[in-house]
Amino acid sequence: MTVKQLSVxxxxxxxxxxxxxxxxxxxxxxxxAISVADTKDFGILRxxxxxxxxxxxxxxxxxxxxxxxxxxxxxxxxxxxMAKMMQTLYESNISVEYMYSAFLxxxxxxxxxxxxxxxxxxxxxxxxxxxxxxxxxxxxxxI
Amino acid sequence: xxxxxxxxxxxxxxxSMKALQSERLVRQVRHVYDHVPYYRKxxxxxxxxxxxxxxxxxxxxxxxxSKADLRDNYPDxxxxxxxxxxxxxxxxxxxxxxxxxxxxxxxxxxxWDNCVARAITAAGGxxxxxxxxxxxxxxxxxxxxxxxxxxxxxxxxLPVSSGNTERQIQFMQDLKSTILCxxxxxxxxxxxxIADMGLSPDDLTxxxxxxxxxxxxxxxxxxxxxxLGIKAYDIYxxxxxxxxxxxxxxxxxxxxxxxxxxxxxxxxxxxxxEVLPEGSKGELVFTSITKEAFPLLRYRTRDICILTRGKxxxxxxxxxxTKPMGRSDDMLIxxxxxxxxxxxxxxxxxxxxxxxxxxIIVDRVGTTDTFEIKVELSxxxxxxxxxxxxxxxxxxxxxxxxxxxxxxxxxLVEPKSIPRSEGKAVRVIDKRKLV
Numbered sequence: 001m002t003v004k005q006l007s008v009x010x011x012x013x014x015x016x017x018x019x020x021x022x023x024x025x026x027x028x029x030x031x032x033a034i035s036v037a038d039t040k041d042f043g044i045l046r047x048x049x050x051x052x053x054x055x056x057x058x059x060x061x062x063x064x065x066x067x068x069x070x071x072x073x074x075x076x077x078x079x080x081x082m083a084k085m086m087q088t089l090y091e092s093n094i095s096v097e098y099m100y101s102a103f104l105x106x107x108x109x110x111x112x113x114x115x116x117x118x119x120x121x122x123x124x125x126x127x128x129x130x131x132x133x134x135x136x137x138x139x140x141x142x143i
Numbered sequence: 144x145x146x147x148x149x150x151x152x153x154x155x156x157x158x159s160m161k162a163l164q165s166e167r168l169v170r171q172v173r174h175v176y177d178h179v180p181y182y183r184k185x186x187x188x189x190x191x192x193x194x195x196x197x198x199x200x201x202x203x204x205x206x207x208x209s210k211a212d213l214r215d216n217y218p219d220x221x222x223x224x225x226x227x228x229x230x231x232x233x234x235x236x237x238x239x240x241x242x243x244x245x246x247x248x249x250x251x252x253x254x255w256d257n258c259v260a261r262a263i264t265a266a267g268g269x270x271x272x273x274x275x276x277x278x279x280x281x282x283x284x285x286x287x288x289x290x291x292x293x294x295x296x297x298x299x300x301l302p303v304s305s306g307n308t309e310r311q312i313q314f315m316q317d318l319k320s321t322i323l324c325x326x327x328x329x330x331x332x333x334x335x336x337i338a339d340m341g342l343s344p345d346d347l348t349x350x351x352x353x354x355x356x357x358x359x360x361x362x363x364x365x366x367x368x369x370x371l372g373i374k375a376y377d378i379y380x381x382x383x384x385x386x387x388x389x390x391x392x393x394x395x396x397x398x399x400x401x402x403x404x405x406x407x408x409x410x411x412x413x414x415x416x417e418v419l420p421e422g423s424k425g426e427l428v429f430t431s432i433t434k435e436a437f438p439l440l441r442y443r444t445r446d447i448c449i450l451t452r453g454k455x456x457x458x459x460x461x462x463x464x465t466k467p468m469g470r471s472d473d474m475l476i477x478x479x480x481x482x483x484x485x486x487x488x489x490x491x492x493x494x495x496x497x498x499x500x501x502x503i504i505v506d507r508v509g510t511t512d513t514f515e516i517k518v519e520l521s522x523x524x525x526x527x528x529x530x531x532x533x534x535x536x537x538x539x540x541x542x543x544x545x546x547x548x549x550x551x552x553x554x555l556v557e558p559k560s561i562p563r564s565e566g567k568a569v570r571v572i573d574k575r576k577l578v
Contacts, residue, residue, distance in 0.1 A: 007527040068527045
């Protein structure tokens with residue numbers, strides 16, 4: 001089970017994030033998770049949204065966008081919660097390319113992490129076997 | 144100290160020079176017509192036969208030759224002697240499509256060496272001098288061209304080639320170099336490095352520099368002269384006609400004397416091809432009248448300049464050309480290398496399978512050219528992670544370097560961020576003020 005992430009190429013210049021998120025606001029698209037990776041000259045804005053299709057259609061006309069399948073995993077929000085998940089992935093020989101957290105809290109004691117790994121299938125299998133719950137696209141829109 | 148290398152030629156009166164040129168031209172036209180089918184075809188098409196060319200005054204009747212003709216005849220379609228008579232080639236930088244290969248017989252090399260010897264002599268060089276050559280050696284004509292001229296004069300020749308600047312300076316000190324030959328930007332860089340090393344021009348024995356292969360300003364000349372404690376001389380040439388030494392500067396430093404016993408110069412209107420009178424600004428056209436292997440008749444250099452005749456204060460009567468004031472095509476000279484936007488398009492097309500919008504930005508910081516290529520990214524070039532974008536930049540940069548021989552900073556930018564003019568992207572922004 002994976003969710004669709006939109007990645008937007010953005011040059012480092014004032015007003016770029018404002019313009020891009022403004023487009024989503026106009027379309028009534030809600031942002032469920034967001035991160036910005038930056039380098040000297042450009043950044044990559046990564047988003048998981050309530051309505052991927054309409055976000056994609058509005059962004060496509062204004063920016064370079066690509067869609068990637070990533071994992072949305074429920075982690076325990078307590079000391080050692082992250083370490084345990086990373087160990088599960090490490091033991092299954094899965095590399096994490098990047099990760100960030102989503103804005104949604106399925107419950108008081110849980111957090112939602114977005115993971116981009118080198119092998120989605122193996123990661124889903126390993127995490128599920130270790131008892132982790134993964135969220136679907138619908139869950140991301142609903143919760 | 145000898146003032147001239149070939150005094151009789153360099154100070155010849157105009158009528159005698161014209162007679163010499165005419166005699167050589169008539170012979171040359173016959174030579175190419177008989178040995179190069181392509182020329183024969185061009186001349187037949189224009190309805191000109193070798194018999195119509197009786198002297199310099201008939202030159203205008205001949206068809207022009209351009210880089211496109213060289214490209215169409217790559218690699219050896221314009222060769223006028225059997226390959227077994229040739230002893231060397233040189234080539235311009237660029238892709239196969241744009242590269243011009245020039246062939247030389249032993250006599251061609253000898254004439255070229257003599258042309259360069261005149262330049263070295265005009266810069267005050269004699270066999271007592273130590274000539275330090277920091278032009279690149281190889282297919283580029285700079286290194287071996289100056290090398291040959293220096294040998295001819297009998298100077299101790301240091302074939303240092305370019306790069307490793309501190310080692311260059313070490314050699315200059317240890318071997319007491321007196322004449323430096325390189326591109327003006329490299330000369331400026333050597334000057335800066337000397338200062339950075341805590342040395343002054345007094346720590347060196349340089350007295351003159353012969354600099355060419357790229358445009359440079361009068362301000363740059365003064366700055367190089369100060370930083371190295373030398374007198375700086377300009378030299379002009381192009382691979383298609385031989386290499387450096389087609390024209391050279393004398394101590395007057397106000398224009399370059401063309402070795403017109405070997406190269407007849409004309410100035411034309413680049414749009415109409417009409418020959419313009421002396422003193423007019425236009426495109427420089429050369430006819431090589433002594434070359435055996437690769438003789439070009441009325442070759443359009445695309446360099447814009449002015450020719451002036453009249454005895455120079457140095458005593459030479461050879462016609463003088465100004466520094467090139469621009470180009471009549473889209474070629475850029477960056478760090479001494481000829482760059483055509485189409486070469487960059489070739490790389491982009493190969494790496495992306497399509498030509499994205501791009502822009503070349505050239506500037507000069509201090510005395511060094513900067514070269515940036517902005518490329519508009521498209522969805523299928525973008526791969527979500529920073530490392531894929533950086534890998535793309537790296538690949539482009541490597542491919543550009545492979546084709547052009549110089550590095551460019553690659554900047555991937557957002558779509559539609561490159562300014563358009565009348566719907567077309569502005570391809571080149573040259574911020575250098577060279578003329």
